[in-house]
Amino acid sequence: MTRDLTRGNPMKLILGFGVPLLFGYLFQQFYSVVDTAIVGKTLGGQALAAVGSTGSINFLVVGFCTGVCSGFTIPAAQQFGAGNERELRRYVAGGTWLCGLFAAVLTAVTVLLCRDILTAMNTPADIYERAFVYIATIFAGLPAYFLYNYAAGVLRAMGDSRTPVIWLIAASLVNIVLDVVFILTFHMDVFGAAFATVLSQLMAGLGCLVRLTRGYPALRMERADWRWDRRRMGNLCLMGLPMGLQYSITAIGSVMIQTAVNGLGTMYVTAVTAANKVSIFVSCPFEAMGATMATYGGQNVGAGKWERLHQGIRACVLLAAVYSAGSLGALWLFGDGLNMLFLDGESAHLLPLARQCLLTNAAFYLLLSLVNIFRFMIQGMGFSPLATLAGVLEMIARAGVACLVPALGFPAACFASPAAWLMADVFLVPAYFWCCRRLSAPERVKAPKQKAVHAAS
Secondary structure (H helix, E strand, C coil): CCCCCCCCCHHHHHHHHHHHHHHHHHHHHHHHHHHHHHHHHHHCHHHHHHHHCCHHHHHHHHHHHHHHHHHHCHHHHHHHHHCCHHHHHHHHHHHHHHHHHHHHHHHHHHHHHHHHHHHHCCCCHHHHHHHHHHHHHHHHCHHHHHHHHHHHHHHHHCCCCCHHHHHHHHHHHHHHHHHHHHHHHCCCHHHHHHHHHHHHHHHHHHHHHHHHHHHCHHHCCCHHHHCCCHHHHHHHHHHHHHHHHHHHHHHHHHHHHHHHHHHHCHHHHHHHHHHHHHHHHHCHHHHHHHHHHHHHHHHHHHCCCCHHHHHHHHHHHHHHHHHHHHHHHHHHHHHHHHHCCCCCHHHHHHHHHHHHHHHHHHCCHHHHHHHHHHHHHHHHCCCHHHHHHHHHHHHHHHHHHHHHHHHHCHHHHHCHHHHHHHHHHHHHHHHHHHHHHHHCCHHHHCCHHHHHHHCCC
């Protein structure tokens, strides 16, 4: 089930690898959407606002987890492309050690500081306790997120984009059942929604882990593979930490925006929550394109095939442009109905606000697609620290808009993400071409396979 992305037509390879990824992201968002829809429809607008008010801090922490795990698998993709199975095993083992360490520390810190974070975010008093219960449960389940993201990332690094999707589909169905049981049968309120999500994530992670340990002879570990090697651990951290920080730095700007929206009142929090849930679901193809570019870039750099990088970028940008135009048209026509999936009858008067937020973001989806395509390609090429700088620019943009929200109101909040995407693209596109020039320099051509992992140093 592995896939070699260093040979063949880039467009066909991107579609063949990316479509299963897309289904994975869709189903991952699907059970998040189900949580939110059930909460909004059965528990009311305040419960929906409570869950939505934690969205940015959730993205900050879980995004760090996702980024770190993705970064830890880049050396694996490079070694797979280079055909070096021994180094592949040792990098996978090293990433496993680091994931366990990060999961333990991050879980303890976030659970302990949860109330302080919500207080600092100016969470409205009428939704505070529900918001705490929901996000504290998610934070307590962070080891499950680490397990799935790392196991799935290793599978994707080896070209297997199907197995993670299969387990996410199964987890999505389980999550729906657990939502109904926990919320409607046992009346567990927002805790039931969060607990169902954590259990589903754990199931998907265990499924991917079983596939890794039993399905790939190249990953049958020996005792020597588990030794703590400072050089490899350093390379893994060089890839993983910048990617994790990139997500978190970006999310800090989102936290600032969420704090500003919280200050506008529960009504605006509810509208933004509904619009963001629709937008996140519709933008899943951009996430799939980014993850595809990370593996595509990693394998081709590992194989020393620099000329294929531009071919992959052109193919993926073309796909993104077509989808961006189509999604804007679809949301213009059907956006209200999608927003109403998350709004109950008493909250229907918020529909114009939700529509304004949704369409403002959709009009700039091409910018978002470029962020994902170029950022993840740069990371796959081995230049993770550069991608982190793009996250800093996104944070600066969102922070600047957040400062305008008290004066300009809700319309300013709607333009926060487009402003962040624009600033990131201004940096990422030239940075990609700089990375290509550095990789193709004469001293790198001499030994591309050995030096690929150190490209960012």
